[in-house]
Amino acid sequence: MVNIRDLDPSASPLDYYGSELRRLREAAGLKQAQLGDIIFCAASLVGQIETARKVPTRDFSERVDAALNTGGVFSRLVGLVLRSQLPAWFQAYAEMEAKAAYISTFQAQLIYGLLQTEGYARAVLGVRHERGLDAQVAARMERQRILEREQPPLMWVVLSEATLHQEVGGREVMREQLTHLLGLREREWVRVQILPFEAGAHAGLPGTFTLLRFEDDPDIVYTEDFVQGHMTANPAALREGSLRYDHLQAAALSVEKSAELIARVMEERYGHHPEPDGRAVA
Structure with missing residues (x-):
């Protein structure tokens, strides 16, 4: 059993988060069970997070902030905690992605991470094993918060048609994922095009890649x-x-023709009947 007193708060963002949670909970005169009752979770969950054995979610952090009147301490910390759950080699890219003013990407096999639904991400990340899967999924969803900023990056995504046909996570997960892609048409800063099979040999055959452009820093290509x-x-x-x-x-197909293809694949492969704008019809 890990003892919180043996934790080094400087060891990782997760350790620091746990130590701060314990410190501020005790400063408020609350036991783990009492805090759990206030934020509607088990005392054991509070204990696991305080001992850095479980990764907190953003929802948990926001509820703790409200319960302990912290001024948003944990809502700010959780972003660092979740980013630390990304693979070490990927963290530098995630930091650059979050700073980018313009993102353009070609994806040959999978939906781009910033556009994945939680169910799709869970299926992708859980292919080999499920150890730490909840934390990995939470970290991927946290990456997507850059799309909710007041000034989000402009993003243009080209997806191979293969990404629509590769059944990841089952039919229901794919219906949800393709519905999400169609719904992105409402966001003026996101555009999705599909590269159809009919295109034949194309410039993306060597594989997936992403271009990041910045206001003040040199542009980057990522493979x-x-x-x-x-x-x-x-x-x-x-x-x-x-x-x-x-x-x-x-x-690739135009944005409008791409939406029509996404809707058609949903109907033919996954038994759904949406309009190109994402609205379902009988």
């Missing part, structure tokens, strides 16, 4: 293999990535 990700600001790589992306956009 990934099954071991880790790779970021570079090399001008030659950026030129090649930008050229390939331009070709992919040109070969």
Whole structure:
């Protein structure tokens, strides 16, 4: 059993969060069970988070802030905690992604992480094992908070048609995911195009890649293999990535035609009948 007194608050964001939760709970004169009653969770959950054995969610953090009148301490800390749950090699990219003014990406096999539903993300991240899966899913959902900012990044996504047909997590998960893609048309700063099978050989055959553009920092191209990700600001790589992306956009369906294809795949493969704008019909 991990003893909270043996935890080093500087060891990780999770350890610091746990130590602060215990400190402020005790300062408020509350036992774990009493705090649990106030925020509608088990005392054991409070204890597991205080001992850094469980990762807190944003909802938990907001409820603790309200209960202990912290002024938003845990709502601010939880972002660091969740980001620390991302693979170590991915954390640097996530930080750059959060700073980007413009994101353009081509995805050959999977829906882009910023556009994934929770069910889809859970299925993707749980392929090999489920150890720490809740924390991994929470971290991926936390990444998506950049799309809710007052000034979110402009994002243009080209998806291979294969991403629509690859059944990830089952039919219900795919219906939810494709409905989400259709609903993105309401966000003027997000555009999704589908590269159809009919395009044949195309500039994205070497694989998935992402271009990040910034207001003040050098642009970056990001690629990934099954071991880790790779970021570079090399001008030659950026030129090649930008050229390939331009070709992919040109070969892809228009945003409107892409929505029609997404709706058709939903109907034909997953037994749903939506309009291109995402509204279901009988």
